[in-house]
Amino acid sequence: xxxxxxxxxxxxxxxxxxxxxxxxxxxxxxxxxxxxxxxxxxxxxxxxxxxxxxxxxxxxxxxxxxxxxxxxxxxxxxxxxxxxxxxxxxxxxxxxxxxxxxxxxxxxxxxxxxxxxxxxxxxxxxxxxxxxxxxxxxxxxxxxxxxxxxxxxxxxxxxxxxxxxxxxxxxxxxxxxxxxxxxxxxxxxxxxxxxxxxxxxxxxxxxxxxxxxxxxxxxxxxxxxxxxxxxxxxxxxxxxxxxxxxxxxxxxxxxxxxxxxxxxxxxxxxxxxxxxxxxxxxxxxxxxxxxxxxxxxxxxxxxxxxxxxxxxxxxxxxxxxxxxxxxxxxxxxxxxxxxxxxxxxxxxxxxxxxxxxxxxxxxxxxxxxxxxxxxxxxxxxxxxxxxxxxxxxxxxxxxxxxxxxxxxxxxxxxxxxxxxxxxxxxxxxxxxxxxxxxxxxxxxxxxxxxxxxxxxxxxxxxxxxxxxxxxxxxxxxxxxxxxxxxxxxxxxxxxxxxxxxxxxxxxxxxxxxxxxxxxxxxxxxxxxxxxxxxxxxxxxxxxxxxxxxxxx
Numbered sequence: 382x383x384x385x386x387x388x389x390x391x392x393x394x395x396x397x398x399x400x401x402x403x404x405x406x407x408x409x410x411x412x413x414x415x416x417x418x419x420x421x422x423x424x425x426x427x428x429x430x431x432x433x434x435x436x437x438x439x440x441x442x443x444x445x446x447x448x449x450x451x452x453x454x455x456x457x458x459x460x461x462x463x464x465x466x467x468x469x470x471x472x473x474x475x476x477x478x479x480x481x482x483x484x485x486x487x488x489x490x491x492x493x494x495x496x497x498x499x500x501x502x503x504x505x506x507x508x509x510x511x512x513x514x515x516x517x518x519x520x521x522x523x524x525x526x527x528x529x530x531x532x533x534x535x536x537x538x539x540x541x542x543x544x545x546x547x548x549x550x551x552x553x554x555x556x557x558x559x560x561x562x563x564x565x566x567x568x569x570x571x572x573x574x575x576x577x578x579x580x581x582x583x584x585x586x587x588x589x590x591x592x593x594x595x596x597x598x599x600x601x602x603x604x605x606x607x608x609x610x611x612x613x614x615x616x617x618x619x620x621x622x623x624x625x626x627x628x629x630x631x632x633x634x635x636x637x638x639x640x641x642x643x644x645x646x647x648x649x650x651x652x653x654x655x656x657x658x659x660x661x662x663x664x665x666x667x668x669x670x671x672x673x674x675x676x677x678x679x680x681x682x683x684x685x686x687x688x689x690x691x692x693x694x695x696x697x698x699x700x701x702x703x704x705x706x707x708x709x710x711x712x713x714x715x716x717x718x719x720x721x722x723x724x725x726x727x728x729x730x731x732x733x734x735x736x737x738x739x740x741x742x743x744x745x746x747x748x749x750x751x752x753x754x755x756x757x758x759x760x761x762x763x764x765x766x767x768x769x770x771x772x773x774x775x776x777x778x779x780x781x782x783x784x785x786x787x788x789x790x791x792x793x794x795x796x797x798x799x800x801x802x803x804x805x806x807x808x809x810x811x812x813x814x815x816x817x818x819x820x821x822x823x824x825x826x827x828x829x830x831x832x833x834x835x836x837x838x839x840x841x842x843x844x845x846x847x848x849x850x851x852x853x854x855x856x857x858x859x860x861x862x863x864x865x866x867x868x869x870x871x872x873x874x875x876x877x878x879x880x881x882x883x884x885x886x887x888x889x890x891x892x893x894x895x896x897x898x899x900x901x902x903x904x905x906x907x908x909x910x911x912x913x914x915x916x917x918x919x920x921x922x923x924x925x926x927x928x929x930x931x932x933x
Contacts, residue, residue, distance in 0.1 A: 385554045386555050387411060387557065388557045389538065391414050391567065393415025395503065397415065397714075399714035400559055402513050402514050404519070409722045410520075411520050413514070414523050414540075416545050424504060424625075425707070432801060438848060440513070442509060456608070458610040461614040463617050463769045468769070472610070481497035493801070493828050525546055526545065532571070533558065540552070559689075560690065560692065563693070569695050576698065579677070581674055583674070584673075588760050594636075600663075616786070624656065683737065687735055690721075693714070701752070705799070719906055732810070732929035733930075740808050747821070830896040830912060836848070841887070855903065857883070857885070878921070878928070911927060
């Protein structure tokens with residue numbers, strides 16, 4: 382007998398698990414297939430952006446994530462050396478987790494969020510996501526099962542799933558399929574969708590085959606004698622490397638493989654010791670090859686019937702400079718999750734699903750473009766032959782490259798616009814109010830509530846973030862003179878359509894200045910859907926638009 386469910390999710394990494402959580406918390410039946418039966422055990426993504434942390438906060442587990450990774454007092458600096466036990470070329474200081482939490486950024490900060498970015502490993506995050514997904518009764522998590530093939534039609538999807546250990550196969554049917562199955566996506570291949578963009582780019586670093594070495598060494602800090610940092614860059618001729626601190630004792634080191642050379646543990650250790658400047662005691666966990674030099678975005682994010690959707694690496698592939706791959710993935714899943722749930726629960730229209738590609742594909746291009754620019758910036762910085770020399774020429778070379786590295790570092794990491802500036806202003810489910818679209822500046826963000834923007838953060842009088850007062854799905858803010866007014870016509874129209882809608886009063890001059898209207902409608906993903914100084918004359922028409930029941 383063929384099993385039927387609402388949604389099949391291919392892939393159990395961050396894309397699949399976040400999507401599953403979004404569906405499960407709304408009671409939508411879904412089956413997740415992941416061929417790897419065990420947890421991730423090798424380092425991958427190293428940084429969680431503020432926007433991703435805001436999603437984790439919305440889903441209820443940001444503090445569990447924040448407890449992972451580097452110790453609370455560990456500085457998150459980015460430091461550049463010739464070799465790690467020798468000359469320090471530049472250092473950009475970044476607050477520790479403890480310091481960042483103490484800042485409690487407000488709406489006037491460069492980083493206006495209740496959730497500072499966090500440095501921790503994807504291999505630590507995925508078990509948390511899996512535990513969160515397991516809490517939801519509507520979900521079946523099938524780890525150790527892979528999707529073999531899929532077909533879609535106007536009526537739904539059919540997939541063949543195989544249990545990896547036994548070879549047992551089952552046919553599953555669903556209304557929708559989400560391809561969260563990575564860069565070699567079976568789902569994308571089945572749709573005949575290709576990546577477009579750049580691949581195989583050559584650089585001195587972050588361009589081509591790379592080798593990652595994962596190890597443990599509490600002695601590392603004593604060996605090099607430098608202040609602790611989150612990232613350590615080695616910038617010598619013929620010996621460039623990047624070492625990232627994972628939890629205070631564990632590290633991952635990256636070096637670029639010469640053309641035609643295969644990686645190995647021995648080769649990785651040799652380059653690591655050269656970058657450090659000496660051998661030192663360590664416990665090696667393993668090494669792995671990977672490829673840098675990608676800035677790829679799928680030509681389409683959906684099939685012709687809007688039954689199949691590509692999420693995360695199946696839709697876009699990054700060189701990891703700037704740390705945008707996994708974070709763009711989480712934002713994809715948050716966007717698609719509420720829309721699929723709305724349609725499956727009956728209060729979202731089919732037009733809602735067409736907006737997934739329209740909203741997220743431009744962000745895929747934006748973020749891969751940023752990552753590519755940062756790979757060019759660091760990968761093409763020339764390193765003089767004399768940079769290690771104890772000579773006037775060597776000292777001059779070090780003095781010249783240091784400011785360049787500092788400028789690059791600030792350009793790559795001081796990016797509030799990338800974190801908070803995602804804007805869906807041209808989407809058909811956003812009700813425009815005539816405000817000019819904001820400038821998309823990677824390095825600057827001015828809080829605003831223009832329809833399509835992320836709702837701006839605000840600390841309320843009780844010391845709680847406004848985000849914590851938003852409802853699970855839609856939230857109507859009554860701000861300024863709107864506080865306490867009668868919104869019965871709007872709530873009745875929502876109830877008639879089955880649309881979950883909460884109403885939140887936000888008094889105070891700061892809130893009115895920030896949101897700039899008396900009434901603001903917030904989407905489930907905390908983007909602004911509509912705002913005005915008057916309630917809509919036809920509340921049903923507004924709700925039909927923002928839930929995809931009618932086209933714009």
